[in-house]
Amino acid sequence: xxxxxxxxPDIRRDVxxxxxxxxxxHIRLRIASGEWPAHYxxxxxxxxxxxxxxxxxxxxxxxxxxxxxxxxxxxxxxxTFVTSTVIEPAIAQKLSTLSEDFASQGVVTxxxxxxxxxxxxxxxxxxxxxxxxxxxxxxxxxxxxSTTEGPVALLFNFVRTDLAPGIEQADFAGSSLFGVLxxxxxxxxxxxxxxxxxxxxxPDVAEALALAPGSPVxxxxxxxxxxxxxxxxYSDVWIHSGRLRVTSLLLRR
Amino acid sequence: xxxxxxxxPDIRRDVxxxxxxxxxxHIRLRIASGEWPAHYxxxxxxxxxxxxxxxxxxxxxxxxxxxxxxxxxxxxxxxTFVTSTVIEPAIAQKLSTLSEDFASQGVVTxxxxxxxxxxxxxxxxxxxxxxxxxxxxxxxxxxxxSTTEGPVALLFNFVRTDLAPGIEQADFAGSSLFGVLxxxxxxxxxxxxxxxxxxxxxPDVAEALALAPGSPVxxxxxxxxxxxxxxxxYSDVWIHSGRLRVTSLLLRR
Numbered sequence: 001x002x003x004x005x006x007x008x009p010d011i012r013r014d015v016x017x018x019x020x021x022x023x024x025x026h027i028r029l030r031i032a033s034g035e036w037p038a039h040y041x042x043x044x045x046x047x048x049x050x051x052x053x054x055x056x057x058x059x060x061x062x063x064x065x066x067x068x069x070x071x072x073x074x075x076x077x078x079x080t081f082v083t084s085t086v087i088e089p090a091i092a093q094k095l096s097t098l099s100e101d102f103a104s105q106g107v108v109t110x111x112x113x114x115x116x117x118x119x120x121x122x123x124x125x126x127x128x129x130x131x132x133x134x135x136x137x138x139x140x141x142x143x144x145x146s147t148t149e150g151p152v153a154l155l156f157n158f159v160r161t162d163l164a165p166g167i168e169q170a171d172f173a174g175s176s177l178f179g180v181l182x183x184x185x186x187x188x189x190x191x192x193x194x195x196x197x198x199x200x201x202x203p204d205v206a207e208a209l210a211l212a213p214g215s216p217v218x219x220x221x222x223x224x225x226x227x228x229x230x231x232x233x234y235s236d237v238w239i240h241s242g243r244l245r246v247t248s249l250l251l252r253r
Numbered sequence: 254x255x256x257x258x259x260x261x262p263d264i265r266r267d268v269x270x271x272x273x274x275x276x277x278x279h280i281r282l283r284i285a286s287g288e289w290p291a292h293y294x295x296x297x298x299x300x301x302x303x304x305x306x307x308x309x310x311x312x313x314x315x316x317x318x319x320x321x322x323x324x325x326x327x328x329x330x331x332x333t334f335v336t337s338t339v340i341e342p343a344i345a346q347k348l349s350t351l352s353e354d355f356a357s358q359g360v361v362t363x364x365x366x367x368x369x370x371x372x373x374x375x376x377x378x379x380x381x382x383x384x385x386x387x388x389x390x391x392x393x394x395x396x397x398x399s400t401t402e403g404p405v406a407l408l409f410n411f412v413r414t415d416l417a418p419g420i421e422q423a424d425f426a427g428s429s430l431f432g433v434l435x436x437x438x439x440x441x442x443x444x445x446x447x448x449x450x451x452x453x454x455x456p457d458v459a460e461a462l463a464l465a466p467g468s469p470v471x472x473x474x475x476x477x478x479x480x481x482x483x484x485x486x487y488s489d490v491w492i493h494s495g496r497l498r499v500t501s502l503l504l505r506r
Contacts, residue, residue, distance in 0.1 A: 037377040039446060039476065088448065092345030095503035124290040193292065194501045195341065197494035198451035198469035216451035216469035223292065241450035248447045250348035 011052055019054055023062035031071055031082055038084035042072070087152065088247035091220070095192050098145060098153055098237075099176040107147060113172050114208075115142035118161065125158050128223050129231045136160075139167050141177065144208050147243065154208040154238040163187060163232050181232065188227040195221045196246060205238045216241065264305055272307055276315035284324055284335055291337035295325070340405065341500035344473070348445050351398060351406055351490075352429040360400060366425045367461075368395035371414065378411050381476050382484045389413075392420050394430065397461050400496065407461040407491040416440060416485050434485065441480040448474045449499060458491045470494065 011019055030036040042048065045063070049056040063080060066072040074080050089101035102109050118137040121129065129138065139159040144151050157177055159167060164185045172180070181187045199219040206213040218239035226232050239246070264272055283289040295301065298316070302309040316333060319325040327333050342354035355362045371390040374382065382391065392412040397404050410430055412420060417438045425433070434440045452472040459466040471492035479485050492499070 035376045036380050040377075040380045041383070092449065092499065092501045093503075095505045123288045124293075127289050127293045130294070189505045191505065192503050194503060196345065196449055196471065196499040196501075198471040198492075199494065200469050214467075216453050218449065218451040239451075241452065246345065246449040248345045248449075250346075250445050250447060252348045252442045252444065 011054060020058045020061040020065070023052055023054065023059065024065045027062065027066055028071065036082050038082055038086075040082045041078070042080045042082075044079065084245075086242070087147065087244045089244065090247060090249070092194060092196060092246045093248040093250070095189070097176055097178050098155075100178070102145075109145050109147050109152070111173050112144045112146070113141070114144060115140060116168055116170075116172055118168055121158055125234050128234050129158065129160055131160065136162065139164075141172060143172060149243055150240075151209045152240050152243045154205055156236040158234045160230075160232055163226070163230070177233070187232060189232065190225055190227040192222055192224040197221075199238075201238070209238065209240045211240065218244075218246065220246075264307060273311045273314040273318070276305055276307070276312065277318045280315065280319055281324065289335050291335055291339075293335045294331070295333045295335075297332065337498075339495070340400065340497045342497065343500060343502070345447060345449060345499045346501040346503070348442075350429055350431050351408075353431070355398075362398050362400050362405070364426050365397045365399070366394070367397060368393060369421055369423075369425055371421055374411055378487050381487050382411065382413055384413065389415065392417070394425060396425060402496055403493075404462045405493050405496045407458055409489040411487045413483075413485050416479070416483070430486070440485060442485065443478055443480040445475055445477040452491075454491070462491060462493045464493065471497075471499065473499075 011022055013019070027036070043051070045056050045059050049059045052059065063072060067074060071083055072080050073083050087102070087105070087107055089098055089105070090096065091098060091101060096104075099109070117140055119140045121131065121136070121138045125138070126132070126136070131138070139157070139161055141155070141157040141159065143155045145153045145155065159177070159181070161167060164181060164187065167180065167185070170180045170184065178189060182189060197219050198216050201209065201211050201213055201215045201217045203213045205217060206215060209217065211217065218241045220237040220239060222233075222235045222237065223231055224233040264275055266272070280289070296304070298309050298312050302312045305312065316325060320327060324336055325333050326336050340355070340358065340360050342351055342358070343349065344351060344354060349357075352362070370393055372393045374384065374389070374391045378391070379385070379389070384391070392410070392414055394408070394410040394412065396408045398406045398408065412430070412434070414420060417434060417440065420433065420438070423433045423437065431442060435442055450472050451469050454462065454464050454466055454468045454470045456466045458470060459468060462470065464470065471494045473490040473492060475486075475488045475490065476484055477486040
């Protein structure tokens, strides 16, 4: 069987390239071609050893190289999987924030605070925050979160300042919004409604995410509630789908 | 306070229009303008009665009209809310299918089966379904789901036929895929990975969803696993974001 037919290639013992290097290169090509997509589970080490006609130790050495490169990852008790090239936060499944999810996945991000000021909220935002329009000011926080790949999300948050007076003085480059609300103000964030849709990037959104205007972007709208039922925060979040995919691991029952 | 300033208007008693009709029309305009957005919780009936300067019974009659029109809905113990104009399935939060979610929300949909045939799976699909490529055929099921508004989702499912032999003869216009797998084949669907991203509609996707090519569409990729860990189904789903928003109601802890 040749590689063209989807099988495993012969390992060549008449070339100076070490066998484990040939195997890791073979797997690298399978991943690069998309034939082994993100989340594909490789066969077990004994099965791979048999198919390649090599020892299990040689297979293990080839896999170790690819794990170190970040192309594969091993999950205890489940096997070896092809790594996703995009960040996959579980923000549709858990009320964690992007920054919390990044931290738990070991993704290093930076935050640029573009605006942190008190404003009169737009009427629909005032309504969802249970504020009489016209007479209350809210914090408007605009941030861009980036990884080493570039910007991944543009976040607009509107926060009730009657519940968090002085919040406009917090350092949002270094601390998260939920962290400040829970840590500095002792607020009990309890629930949120999040809706997800695909939208065309406005010029402003496109600029912030380094996309062409009109590009499809993942839009997330959120209203966050305290334990006593009062809404505390509304947000519009624009996500670069090429760098971040909202992912849920779900159970049937 | 005038309506322009965001307050409630005076009720006119010198016109022939009944007062409850004036109130329902006032609320209808607030909703149409977006000032009271989807999921906005109205003040309580006694509060509204006081603000309008009318009896509670009059307020209740005005709200009943709008509930009957579908613009408002009452949730026991929580209040009266502005209804969303889009369908909001919880498919990022629960392993329910669109058809199950539609049924539980009382949304009437129709299904057009565009293809139901046995094919050789594309290689990445074969990999995710743990099939050796080239020697296995899978069911390819292509469906368009529509509401009275028009098409809401285009679904491509790839199903392992070794786990469900003869499945290509099932009636997918009348029964759901999970229903057939669980009901007719006794398979135990246990888990799924779902990823969500925004993509530009290809000409085919655009045609099926009655959108312009290149329009942003919500893309959902899914792999479904049985209780024993074997993958049974892979799908690509394209969702019309103007008609359906993936929604999660989340708890912080």
